[in-house]
Amino acid sequence: MTIPVPDQIRVFAEAIRTAGGRAIVVGGFVRDALLGIESKDCDVEVFHLDMDQLETVLGQFGEVITVGRAFGVLMIKGHDVDFSVPRVDNKVGKTHKDFRCEFDPEMTFAEAARRRDLTVNAMGYDPLTHEILDPYDGQGDLSKRVLRATDRTTFPEDPLRGLRVAQFHARFEMQPDEELMELCAQANFDDLPGERLWDEFAKLLLKSPRPSLGFEFLRESTLLRFFPELEALVETPQDPEWHPEGSVWVHTLMVVDEAALLRSGDRDEDLLLMYGAVCHDLGKPDTTFTDDNGRIRSPNHEPEGVEPTHAFLSRLRASNNFVDRVAMLVRYHLAPAMYPRQESTAKAYRRLARKFGEVDLPLTLLERVARADHFGRTTPDALAREHPYGDRFLEIIAELRIEDEPEPSVVLGRHLIQLGMRPGPHFGPILERCREIQDELGETDPKVILGKVRATNKFPELR
Numbered sequence: 001m002t003i004p005v006p007d008q009i010r011v012f013a014e015a016i017r018t019a020g021g022r023a024i025v026v027g028g029f030v031r032d033a034l035l036g037i038e039s040k041d042c043d044v045e046v047f048h049l050d051m052d053q054l055e056t057v058l059g060q061f062g063e064v065i066t067v068g069r070a071f072g073v074l075m076i077k078g079h080d081v082d083f084s085v086p087r088v089d090n091k092v093g094k095t096h097k098d099f100r101c102e103f104d105p106e107m108t109f110a111e112a113a114r115r116r117d118l119t120v121n122a123m124g125y126d127p128l129t130h131e132i133l134d135p136y137d138g139q140g141d142l143s144k145r146v147l148r149a150t151d152r153t154t155f156p157e158d159p160l161r162g163l164r165v166a167q168f169h170a171r172f173e174m175q176p177d178e179e180l181m182e183l184c185a186q187a188n189f190d191d192l193p194g195e196r197l198w199d200e201f202a203k204l205l206l207k208s209p210r211p212s213l214g215f216e217f218l219r220e221s222t223l224l225r226f227f228p229e230l231e232a233l234v235e236t237p238q239d240p241e242w243h244p245e246g247s248v249w250v251h252t253l254m255v256v257d258e259a260a261l262l263r264s265g266d267r268d269e270d271l272l273l274m275y276g277a278v279c280h281d282l283g284k285p286d287t288t289f290t291d292d293n294g295r296i297r298s299p300n301h302e303p304e305g306v307e308p309t310h311a312f313l314s315r316l317r318a319s320n321n322f323v324d325r326v327a328m329l330v331r332y333h334l335a336p337a338m339y340p341r342q343e344s345t346a347k348a349y350r351r352l353a354r355k356f357g358e359v360d361l362p363l364t365l366l367e368r369v370a371r372a373d374h375f376g377r378t379t380p381d382a383l384a385r386e387h388p389y390g391d392r393f394l395e396i397i398a399e400l401r402i403e404d405e406p407e408p409s410v411v412l413g414r415h416l417i418q419l420g421m422r423p424g425p426h427f428g429p430i431l432e433r434c435r436e437i438q439d440e441l442g443e444t445d446p447k448v449i450l451g452k453v454r455a456t457n458k459f460p461e462l463r
Contacts (some may be wrong), residue, residue: 001445002461003127003130006042016049018055021048021053021057021105024044025124025278026043027116029042030125031121032365034142035087041083044084045083072084087115093281109135114137114154117155117161119138120197120354122150123138134320136150148180150177152179162183162189163200164200166200167200167207167214170204175219185223201316206274212257217426229309229311230282233282239296240287249290256376259372270292276365277372279390280329280330281298283303283305305330320433329369335393346440355408362403363404374387400442409438410446410449411438412431412446433456
């Protein structure tokens, strides 16, 4: 079988063969090609050449980047390809960094592939002979839609593999076998850096048609215990009138899948959308109770969800700016439904746009989180794919021209200076009141706004 590889890969392979080596395309590129999925990442494992020899060959094509040399990995500047030599990773401590790499360019492909996590990732392809190397029947597992550990003795060496299985399960809708479930259940994420968790969650949220499969795998494998903010959702009930689908966990998984349907293809925006969906009800476990009438209620769960959102995303080492933006989505995720229902004023919409503008978020993104929240239920309107309040919210913010960013402030400090005022802290309250009047009336003339502020007699310096 011929797998389409970039022409440049074949050029590299020819040069490696001329030097006495053999270049094998490995890992996800082969897996994706066999699944009919286009892949941009291409890793090449080189046999029969040591690191010095490989570096010499690659030097023909440009500057060789040796940052990963200690792990047997080289790159050519300007080319997105990792070149490695066969190695064995020997665990010598408890953390993910406690490994000793032993390189052996004369290792067989089967020996080299044994260190890989799953059989579907342990295949190789010779771009010159078109031979598929598959010592662990990865092709058979692909056809059976099964995820299976390549080697049960080496699989636990990197606990992150438990999360990788979750995202592979969701991305390819392949079922982990019983042994793999047991191996993942033994993983311990405590010593894993948040950055590595972040990368795997990003793949789960951005590449999966149904991210819920990955999150449910975390629950079934008990790995959800390392994310207590999420685990708390599992046993938190909801009012069956508004949420006949079940617990907050069930609802959240449905919302995450709905959000996946609303992804735009912009990575940064989609991450905000997906994490907004994941975190939107994190405030419910601490606010849910049954009232005297037997109704399950979760008052103020929106603002109460901010703190657990910070805790969860901080564990993943998300940037402060990212955390603040997701927290804003969580705090106001009911607004696109409530504002039209309550017939809120234009002032309320403009003030909401200002709040979101402060963290550089468009109200249209908030509406997408709210839309996913609405359709992630089994109420009659959700099943009918009807969301009139969300539609009205979009109409109103478009009419007010605040869908992407708030209206700029009409009255600025320079207007006060033109009135003969000296700059100072006293400008703040005056400008804030000017902005409130602007939001309330939609006024665009600074003179009119300043006149109304004067009329309040609250600021003697404006008389």
